[in-house]
């Protein structure tokens with residue numbers, strides 16, 4: 001790792017001025033090539049090329065992406081220079097006839113004493129292990145290290161791209177999860193709803209032996225019966241093995257606090273999630289290399305990041321880049337229809353739909369993207385537009401599930417019409433440059449859903465975390481608007497919560513977002529009528545009367561307005 005970083009810029013590409021600047025700054029920072037470095041750079045700056053430069057410079061790197069789709073993007077961009085491996089379900093198992101469509105996930109090698117063949121999965125993994133750059137996705141890498149005892153030797157460098165969702169991804173790796181069918185089959189009935197994670201310890205402790213016995217019975221059949229041994233491991237065999245690992249970890253981690261996610265509706269799955277990944281992050285990630293570089297548009301404050309992942313703040317260094325794109329190419333337009341929250345939606349949604357219809361009319365020939373607060377909110381908006389502005393509604397491609405995302409994006413890109421995507425799940429990982437996106441609408445501030453027990457528990461533990469997650473989501477959505485120096489796109493924000501959020505949490509947002517937001521607020525003030533926001537009443541003073549100390553100064557989980565201590569009546 002001796003030469004200048006620029007010497008390692010991926011072959012066939014020329015670094016742009018802003019990439020040269022960032023690499024120069026990074027080079028100075030990496031004179032001490034150890035510890036953890038956060039690289040924050042706006043979308044469109046070409047962070048994949050920077051990550052690849054670092055990997056080539058180290059000559060010995062793990063390069064992790066947040067999603068499989070991004071892994072494919074790396075492969076398209078850099079091809080043979082990196083060795084890519086995905087989860088087993090992406091490769092066929094060659095021991096079965098192809099028409100069975102069985103993947104390496106069901107390979108017989110997954111049984112004790114199973115065969116070790118040289119199939120595509122085994123070859124891809126062996127090649128990546130021996131190569132200078134091992135590229136995979138974060139979830140698979142963490143799963144390999146934590147649950148499969150994979151021999152992933154310590155390397156010089158670990159790069160984690162799009163690392164703003166890292167905490168949730170790691171929490172998922174340790175989650176103990178049962179579907180209703182699994183609970184019925186393994187325990188005779190759905191497990192009871194208990195007050196907290198701690199209460200599940202004795203219950204699951206008593207079930208471990210039973211599950212282990214069931215697994216051994218299934219495996220014994222494979223040893224005794226050659227016909228059975230030729231069959232792939234059953235889904236049940238694989239599921240029990242996975243859940244047993246996680247239950248044992250849950251039982252053996254008494255210092256970790258666990259959150260229960262178990263909706264009251266019949267048929268809901270039960271999940272036990274670690275509230276914090278701080279005790280596990282070092283072993284599963286940061287010990288994998290001498291130097292870890294995490295990149296994203298925005299990763300939050302250094303101290304909060306360090307706390308989240310069990311690091312000392314002085315182990316973490318930050319390099320933040322500004323936006324290379326002029327403000328005029330990436331404006332925000334603030335058109336508040338009211339402070340949107342669960343409590344106000346019913347009242348404000350007609351005004352919201354009217355505003356969206358107006359924006360669609362103003363961009364009659366442009367392609368765009370509408371960020372909805374949820375799938376349900378997106379459906380209501382589409383229905384309202386259908387009545388109010390049928391022509392505009394026909395332009396909309398509603399992405400009704402995360403599974404339909406790739407298809408909708410394809411349709412949007414190939415259609416000659418001015419199509420507009422509508423989705424609650426396209427704030428990140430979506431690249432729509434130039435005419436694929438000339439405007440986008442953020443209908444609601446992207447507060448994480450406090451109806452989710454893990455989010456609510458995380459917010460109660462650390463209110464800064466909740467504000468930071470909101471800031472990260474907002475910055476990610478804004479980043480869809482302008483993808484390169486020659487691009488331009490307008491971002492409309494319709495939720496009046498923006499103004500309050502900026503007033504309170506301005507220090508949490510990167511300067512390149514703040515400059516656009518400030519300009520938007522200044523413009524909106526020139527038309528004061530636009531800021532006459534409707535605030536329907538919320539009963540949070542009464543709801544939280546007993547918890548004044550906990551909730552004062554935080555957003556109300558129902559209406560998302562800030563709660564003044566003075567507004568909460570004293571109780572005996």
Ligand code: SF4
Pocket residue numbers: 092093094095103104105106107108109110115116117118119120121122
């Ligand atoms: S190594 Fe495993 S997945 Fe690959 S062909 Fe053999 S049994 Fe199938």
